[in-house]
Amino acid sequence: MAVVVTGSSGLLGSALVRALRDEGRSVVRLVRRTPEEPDEAFWNPREGLLDPTVLEGAEAVVHLAGAGVADRRWTDDYRRELVDSRVQGTRTLATTIATLERKPGVLLSGSAIGVYGDTGEHPVEESWEPPARLRGQGGPPARGQWLADLVLAWEAEVAPAEEAGVRVVRMRTGHVLTAEGGFLGRMLPIFKLGLGAPLGSGRQYTSWISLPDWLGAVTHIMAEPEVSGPVNLTAPTPVTNAEFTKALGRALRRPTMPVAVPGFALRAGLGDLADEGVLIGQRVLPRRLLEMGYRFRHPRLDEALAAIL
Template structure:
C-alpha cells in the first residue's frame, strides 16, 4: 500500500490487519522492519521484488489538494505526485512475472467537474476544469500498463470522506462548534460524501469482488447540497448556524483559485456500481453518518 499514513490509509491498514492480512507499506524514508519497503515515485524507484507474491496493491499516495493555496507550484505538485507515483507503480506491476490480481488506485469525483443539479455515475464522462482535466484524467490514465498486463484495476473515485480526525470535516468542525457555520456561496452546490467506515468497508468489498473493475464511485447514495450539509451538521452538533451564506467573493479572497472548484462547485455523484454490485451502505443518510462519526 502507498499513502498508508494518511487518513484513509491509516484506517484501511488497521482494518486489513484486523482481517488477518499482511500489509506492506511503501514509504519514502528508511523502512522500519519487514512490513515497510522503500520507494521514490519522483525518481521512478521501486524494487519490483517488493510486489512479488502480493495478492493486491492499493495505491493512495498523492499530495493533498487542500493542503495550501493553489499556487502554480502547488498545482504542479498535485499533478506530479499522482501521475509519477501511479506511473512508477503501474510499470513495476506490468514488469512482474507473477503479478498481483488487483490494483486499487485512488482517484476522485473531481473527474466529473461541476455537475450542477445533474446526477452522474460511473457511466458519465469527464467534466471540465483543473481537477477533472489536469489531475484526475491523466492520473487514471497512468494505470493503463497494469490493466494491459492483465491486472484488474479499480479506480477509487472518492468523494468527501467524513471523519473528525482529518479531511474537510476536521477543518470545519471548530467553526460549527462556535456556532459560526454557514452555507458557502449559493449553498446549492452538491457535496457527495461518504463516511470513513463506509469507505473502508467498500474498499474491502472491492478487494473481495473480482468481477468489479474500472471506475467505482466511493460516495453515499444520498448526496446533499451545501446548505443541507450545513443544516444537518449544525443539528448534529446542537449548534445554530448563521442565517446568511458566506459570499463567493469572500471565499475566493480567502482560498484563492481553490475556492471555485473545491468549494463553490459541486458534484452530485451516485455510487451506481457499488449499489448494482450488492454493497450495503452502513450510512446512507448524512444525519446517520454524522451521528456515527461525531
C-alpha cells in the same frame, strides 16, 4: 500474500492499514524514507524507484499516495506538486506491476469525483461524461475543469497495469467524513463555535461517504474479482451544501449562521481552490457499488454524522 499500501501515513491510508490488520491480513507499507519497521518497503515515485519483489504476487495493491488537494493554497509550484505526486507515483506502480511474472490480484488506484467537473444538479454515475470540455475550444475553462483534467491524467497512468492483464479499479472517492481530519475535520472547530454557514449559493451538491463505508467499500471491491474500471466511492444520498450545513449544526447541537459566506470571500481566502473544489456541485451516485451488492452502514447524512460525532 500481502496487501501493499501507498500513502499509508495519510488519513485514509492509516485507517485502511488498521482495518486490514484487524481482519488478519498482512500489510506492506511503501514509504519514501529509509524503512524503520518490518512491514515497510522503500520507494521513490519521483525517480521511478521500486523493488519489484515487494509487489510480486501481492493479494492487492492499494494506491493512495498524493499531495492533499486542500492542504495548501494553489500556487504554481503546488499545482505541479498535486499533478506530479499523483501521476509519477501511479506511473511507477503501474509500470512496475506490468513487468512482474506473478502480478498482484488487483490494483486499487486512488482517484476522485473531481473527474466529473461541475455537474450542477444533475446526478451522475460512473459512465457519465461531461457534455463538453471548454478548455482549448475557444472559451474559458469550466468550473472544476483543472481538477477534472488532473484526475483524468492521474487515472490514465494505470494503463500499463491494465494492458498487462491486471484487474485495475479506479476508486473515485468523494468527501470522506471522519472527525479525525479531512473535509469534516476542518469544519468541526468552526461549527462548534456556532459559526458554520453555507458556502456560496449553498445549492451546490456535496457527495460524501463515511470513513467506515469507505473502508468497507475498499475491502468489498477487493473481494469482487469481476469488478474493474471506475467505481464511485460515495454515499447514495448526496446533499446540497446548505443541507450539509444544517445537518452538521443539528448533529453538534449548535446554531448555524443565517447568511452564507459569499463566493468572493472564499476566492479571496482560498484562491482557485474555491472555484475548483468548494463552489462547484457534484451530485455523484455509487451505481456500481450498489450493483455489486455493497450495503452502506451510513446511507444518509444524519446517520453518518450521528455515528461519527
